[in-house]
Amino acid sequence: MSFPSIDEQLNVIKRGTVEIVPEEDLVEKLKKSKKENRPLRIKLGCDPTRPDLHLGHSVILRKLRQFQDLGHHVILIIGDFTALIGDPTGQNKTRPSLTEEEIKENARTYLDQAGKILDGKKTEIVYNSEWLGDMKFQDVILLTSKMTVARMIERDDFSKRYKNNESISLHEFLYPLAQGQDSVHLKSDVELGGTDQKFNLLVGRDLQRDAGQDPQVCLMMPLLVGTDGSQKMSKSYDNYIGIDEPANDMYGKALSIPDELMYSYYELVTDISTDELETIKKRIEEDPRNTKHDLAFTVTRMYHGEEAAKAARKYFEQTVINKDIPDDAPELTFEAGSTHRLLDIIAEANLTSSNGEAKRMMKQGGVSLDDEKIKSPGHEITFKEGDELALKVGKRKFAKLKAV
Structure with a gap:
């Protein structure tokens, strides 16, 4: 195939990119790729710790897609093995372990959603349990000998936890090594990651060099700030835009x-x-x-x-x-003279995922009847003949309430 010029490729690759380590190596790899008419092997590892993707995840997936469009070979690693360890990146405590069933289900939905961004026909999908799961204890010992404790403690997450006397489990030290071993196994030319992944990506370079391979280039993308304008986009902060939501x-x-x-x-x-x-x-x-x-x-x-x-x-x-109720809003009917708890009505209309969420939204002023905010979770409505009420929950969910 014919690759675009090196300058054209760099313009695409560097768009939005925070750091390329080292950039001169990337230029040389691109030149060699074009000369030999051989696509580079571009790696992205994803641990399926959650089932849903948001626009924050799309930043790096879109960069992966750009490499595809430039003609390079993209490898998406589903970290079903590393997810058992739990990535310590950005964590102030040890991650809780997931079951294999949870990981499999998350991986399934992850791939469905990632397929909205990547070209599925040009994506090689692999699971790192295929090689990490076969390692013997002797192999693990040899792998850990490649890294010193001092180097591990240099990592921000670990150094902060160590200084604060917060526990660090030994298995967390294995995570960067396992991710680096992925690079060795796949002989990756370039690995993508967020800025918070820099340590892990550089470990991959070290392990590849030790294995006699040409070290990968590490390309870091920014962490997308969420809708709150302050924290990185995350479901935990409720500041996300899901790529699969309505x-x-x-x-x-x-x-x-x-x-x-x-x-x-x-x-x-x-x-x-x-x-x-x-x-x-x-x-x-x-x-x-x-x-x-x-x-x-x-x-x-x-x-x-x-x-x-x-x-x-x-x-x-x-x-x-215009502050109108949408035409497709659900319509609920109630017998005139009957009394109903507003929480029960919200649940019946499926306007929140739980009573807990409905109560929280009430306290925050996010529930209204005919533009009157209702903040009491115990609020009840006694319907009178001919009543037609507009129920609004949050900014975008509505229901029509009628008495018959």
Whole structure:
């Protein structure tokens, strides 16, 4: 196959990238690849510790897709073995262990969602239990001899926990070595990771060098800041935009990001060309409202299609701008004279995942009846003949309540 020029490839690869270690090695690998007409082996490891992906995950998956589009060979590692250890990156305590059943189920949904970004026909999918699971104890001892305790403690997560007298389990030291062993086994040319993965990626270089291989290049992508504008995107912080969630929710959440994050979202999670980004930067300053709507539309279209994105925009205009109840809102009927607890009505309409979530939203002022906020979890409604009430939960969930 014919690869683009080295400069063209670098322009694509470096878009949004925080650090390439070492960049000169990447240039040499790209030159050799083009000269020999041989695609580079690009590796990304993913531990299926959670079933759902969000736009934060899409940043690195999209970079992987860009390598695919440039003609390189992409390897997606499902870390079903390393997930048993638990990545200590960014953790202030030992991760709880997952069962093999949980890992398998998470991996299944992970691959389904990753398929919305990657070209499945050009993606090699492997499971690191295939080689790590076959290692004998003697092999593990030899592997651990490649790394000193002092080097491990240099790692930020471990050094902070050590200084704070917080426990570090010995098996956590094995994680970077296991991830590095993946690189040795797959003979990767480039490994992708977030900025928080730098230590793990560099261990892979060391182990490859020790095995007589040409060390991989480490490419680090930024951690996408969530809709709250402060923390990295995470379900734990409830500041995420899931790539598999309904179009209306995706559109609405995208509109909630702070203006100062718009450019990074355009750069990292959309298909907007690099040339267009300069125009986008000016539009953000001159017309932030419509530029953000365009961002929400673009992101929603990418995962749900043109028609769903148009419907989501219409839904937002109807429910938020015009404050109308959407036509497709569920309608619940109640006998006139009957009394019902609002929590039970919310549960019946499936507007929250649990009573606990409904109570929390009430306390935060996120539940209203005919625009009147209801903050008491014990609130009851006695329906009168002819009553038609509009129930709103959160920013995007509605139900019509009628008395008959």
